[in-house]
Amino acid sequence: MIQEAVKPGSIKEAESLRAQGWAYMAGGTLINWVASPLKPEKVVLLEGLVPGTVGREGDDVVIGAMATLQSVVDAEAAPEALRHAAGMIPSRNIRNMATIGGNIAANRPDSYVIPALLALDARVVTTGAGEMPLMAYLREGKGALITQVRIPPVSGNIVVDRAVRSSAAYPAAIVAVRGSENACVIALGCVANHCVRLESVEGKVTSGELKTEEDVFQAVYDAIEPPDSLKESAAYKRTIAATLAARAVMACRGNAASSLQ
Ligand SMILES: Cc1cc2nc3c(=O)[nH]c(=O)nc-3n(C[C@H](O)[C@H](O)[C@H](O)COP(=O)(O)OP(=O)(O)OC[C@H]3O[C@@H](n4cnc5c(N)ncnc54)[C@H](O)[C@@H]3O)c2cc1C
Structure with a gap:
């Protein structure tokens, strides 16, 4: 306490x-x-010490670490995929308090925001360790104070999706995929202790080795090993995460209506 x-x-x-x-x-x-x-x-x-505004600096979208998730949802300057992901947290009361910096630093496996930020190639600015890719902060940041999140312009379509048993339940799987002609990012939540990127699968999607939805499903299925939990079995999580990821990859390829900028 x-x-x-x-x-x-x-x-x-x-x-x-x-x-x-x-x-x-x-x-x-x-x-x-x-x-x-x-x-x-x-x-x-940190209130009053670390910025909480959302805006643009040159081509980058710059989000102060103290920006609440609701302010991200409301910010027209923020990428649509991130606004969509932040809005998935069902309680507006929580969105009004929880900050993007806190969400990143907490590094929870069920973060809706982290997979979307990974798909957007986001970078994190810290006071001690400077600026770094988000994944580097998650792996090595060791509690450094985050002041900003910077999102560069990226090419391609983005799909953010999740599986959830009821509107207020914790998610069973979270997926954010960005696909363009020469790049693919597949980021998942709820399938490990922290959000992950499936680099080995991404390379095979980009090279064209994985052609069909079934190919992508199998590759994602083989690449993850979600933990069992009381509410969802590991087998269910593995299947639902691979299904969402495979659909998202195909939607990104096909300029589907469900893709976000
Ligand atoms: C009941 C409940 C359910 C939730 N469900 C979800 C969910 O399903 N998905 C989801 O994405 N979110 C969910 N959230 C919100 C989310 O998990 C975090 O609670 C929130 O984003 C953390 O932000 P905060 O500003 O409140 O952080 P705080 O609680 O203030 O801090 C969280 C951690 O981050 C550190 N920290 C905070 N800011 C910084 C900074 N600028 N630099 C470095 N370290 C920092 C703190 O020291 C602490 O370790 C839920 C929250 C609650 C209470």
Whole structure:
């Protein structure tokens, strides 16, 4: 339970407190959630310290880490695929509090936002470690303070999809796919401890080795090993994730109406 909260006067002070074991707190939806695995006693409040605006700098869309997921949904400057993904979190109350920086740093397997950002080739700007691809932050960021998310212009169609048993339930599978003539990104949530990219399958889609929906289904099916959970078996998750991914790849290829910019 949180015992102390400090609003630091500078990023430097925030980083110094973090180095002493304090936790960053953005929207607090995860840190303050009763079922959260995170139980910090001392938190550093990021509100007012880290930007939360959504806009453009040159060709890039730039999203302050403190932007709430609802503000991303509402932002015309943000890519349609990201707005769609952020809107999948069913509760508006949570979307009004949860931030994009917090969602990335939490790195939960059921993040709706991370797969879409991976498909968009998003980059993360941190104070300590500078700017890096999102996947590098997820793998090596080790808690560095995120200040911005930058999204460059990308080519191709994007499909974001999920399987969910009811409107308010946790997702069973999340898929974001970007496909163009010479590139493919396949990012999945809920099939491992964290969101993943299937680079081995992506290469085979781009090279034309995987031609049909069945080919892509089988390759994705073979590439993932989701954990069993109380609500969905591993076999179900594997099948539904591979099905969504294969459909998304075909939709991207075919300029389907379901694809997003
Ligand atoms: C009941 C419930 C269900 C949810 N379901 C989903 C879901 O299905 N899919 C989904 O995508 N989201 C879901 N969310 C929201 C999401 O998982 C996170 O709770 C939220 O995005 C985290 O953002 P926050 O700003 O509240 O982070 P906080 O709770 O403030 O922090 C989360 C973590 O990120 C760190 N952190 C925060 N900001 C930064 C930063 N700028 N730099 C570095 N580290 C930082 C914190 O130290 C902490 O470790 C759900 C939330 C709740 C409460």
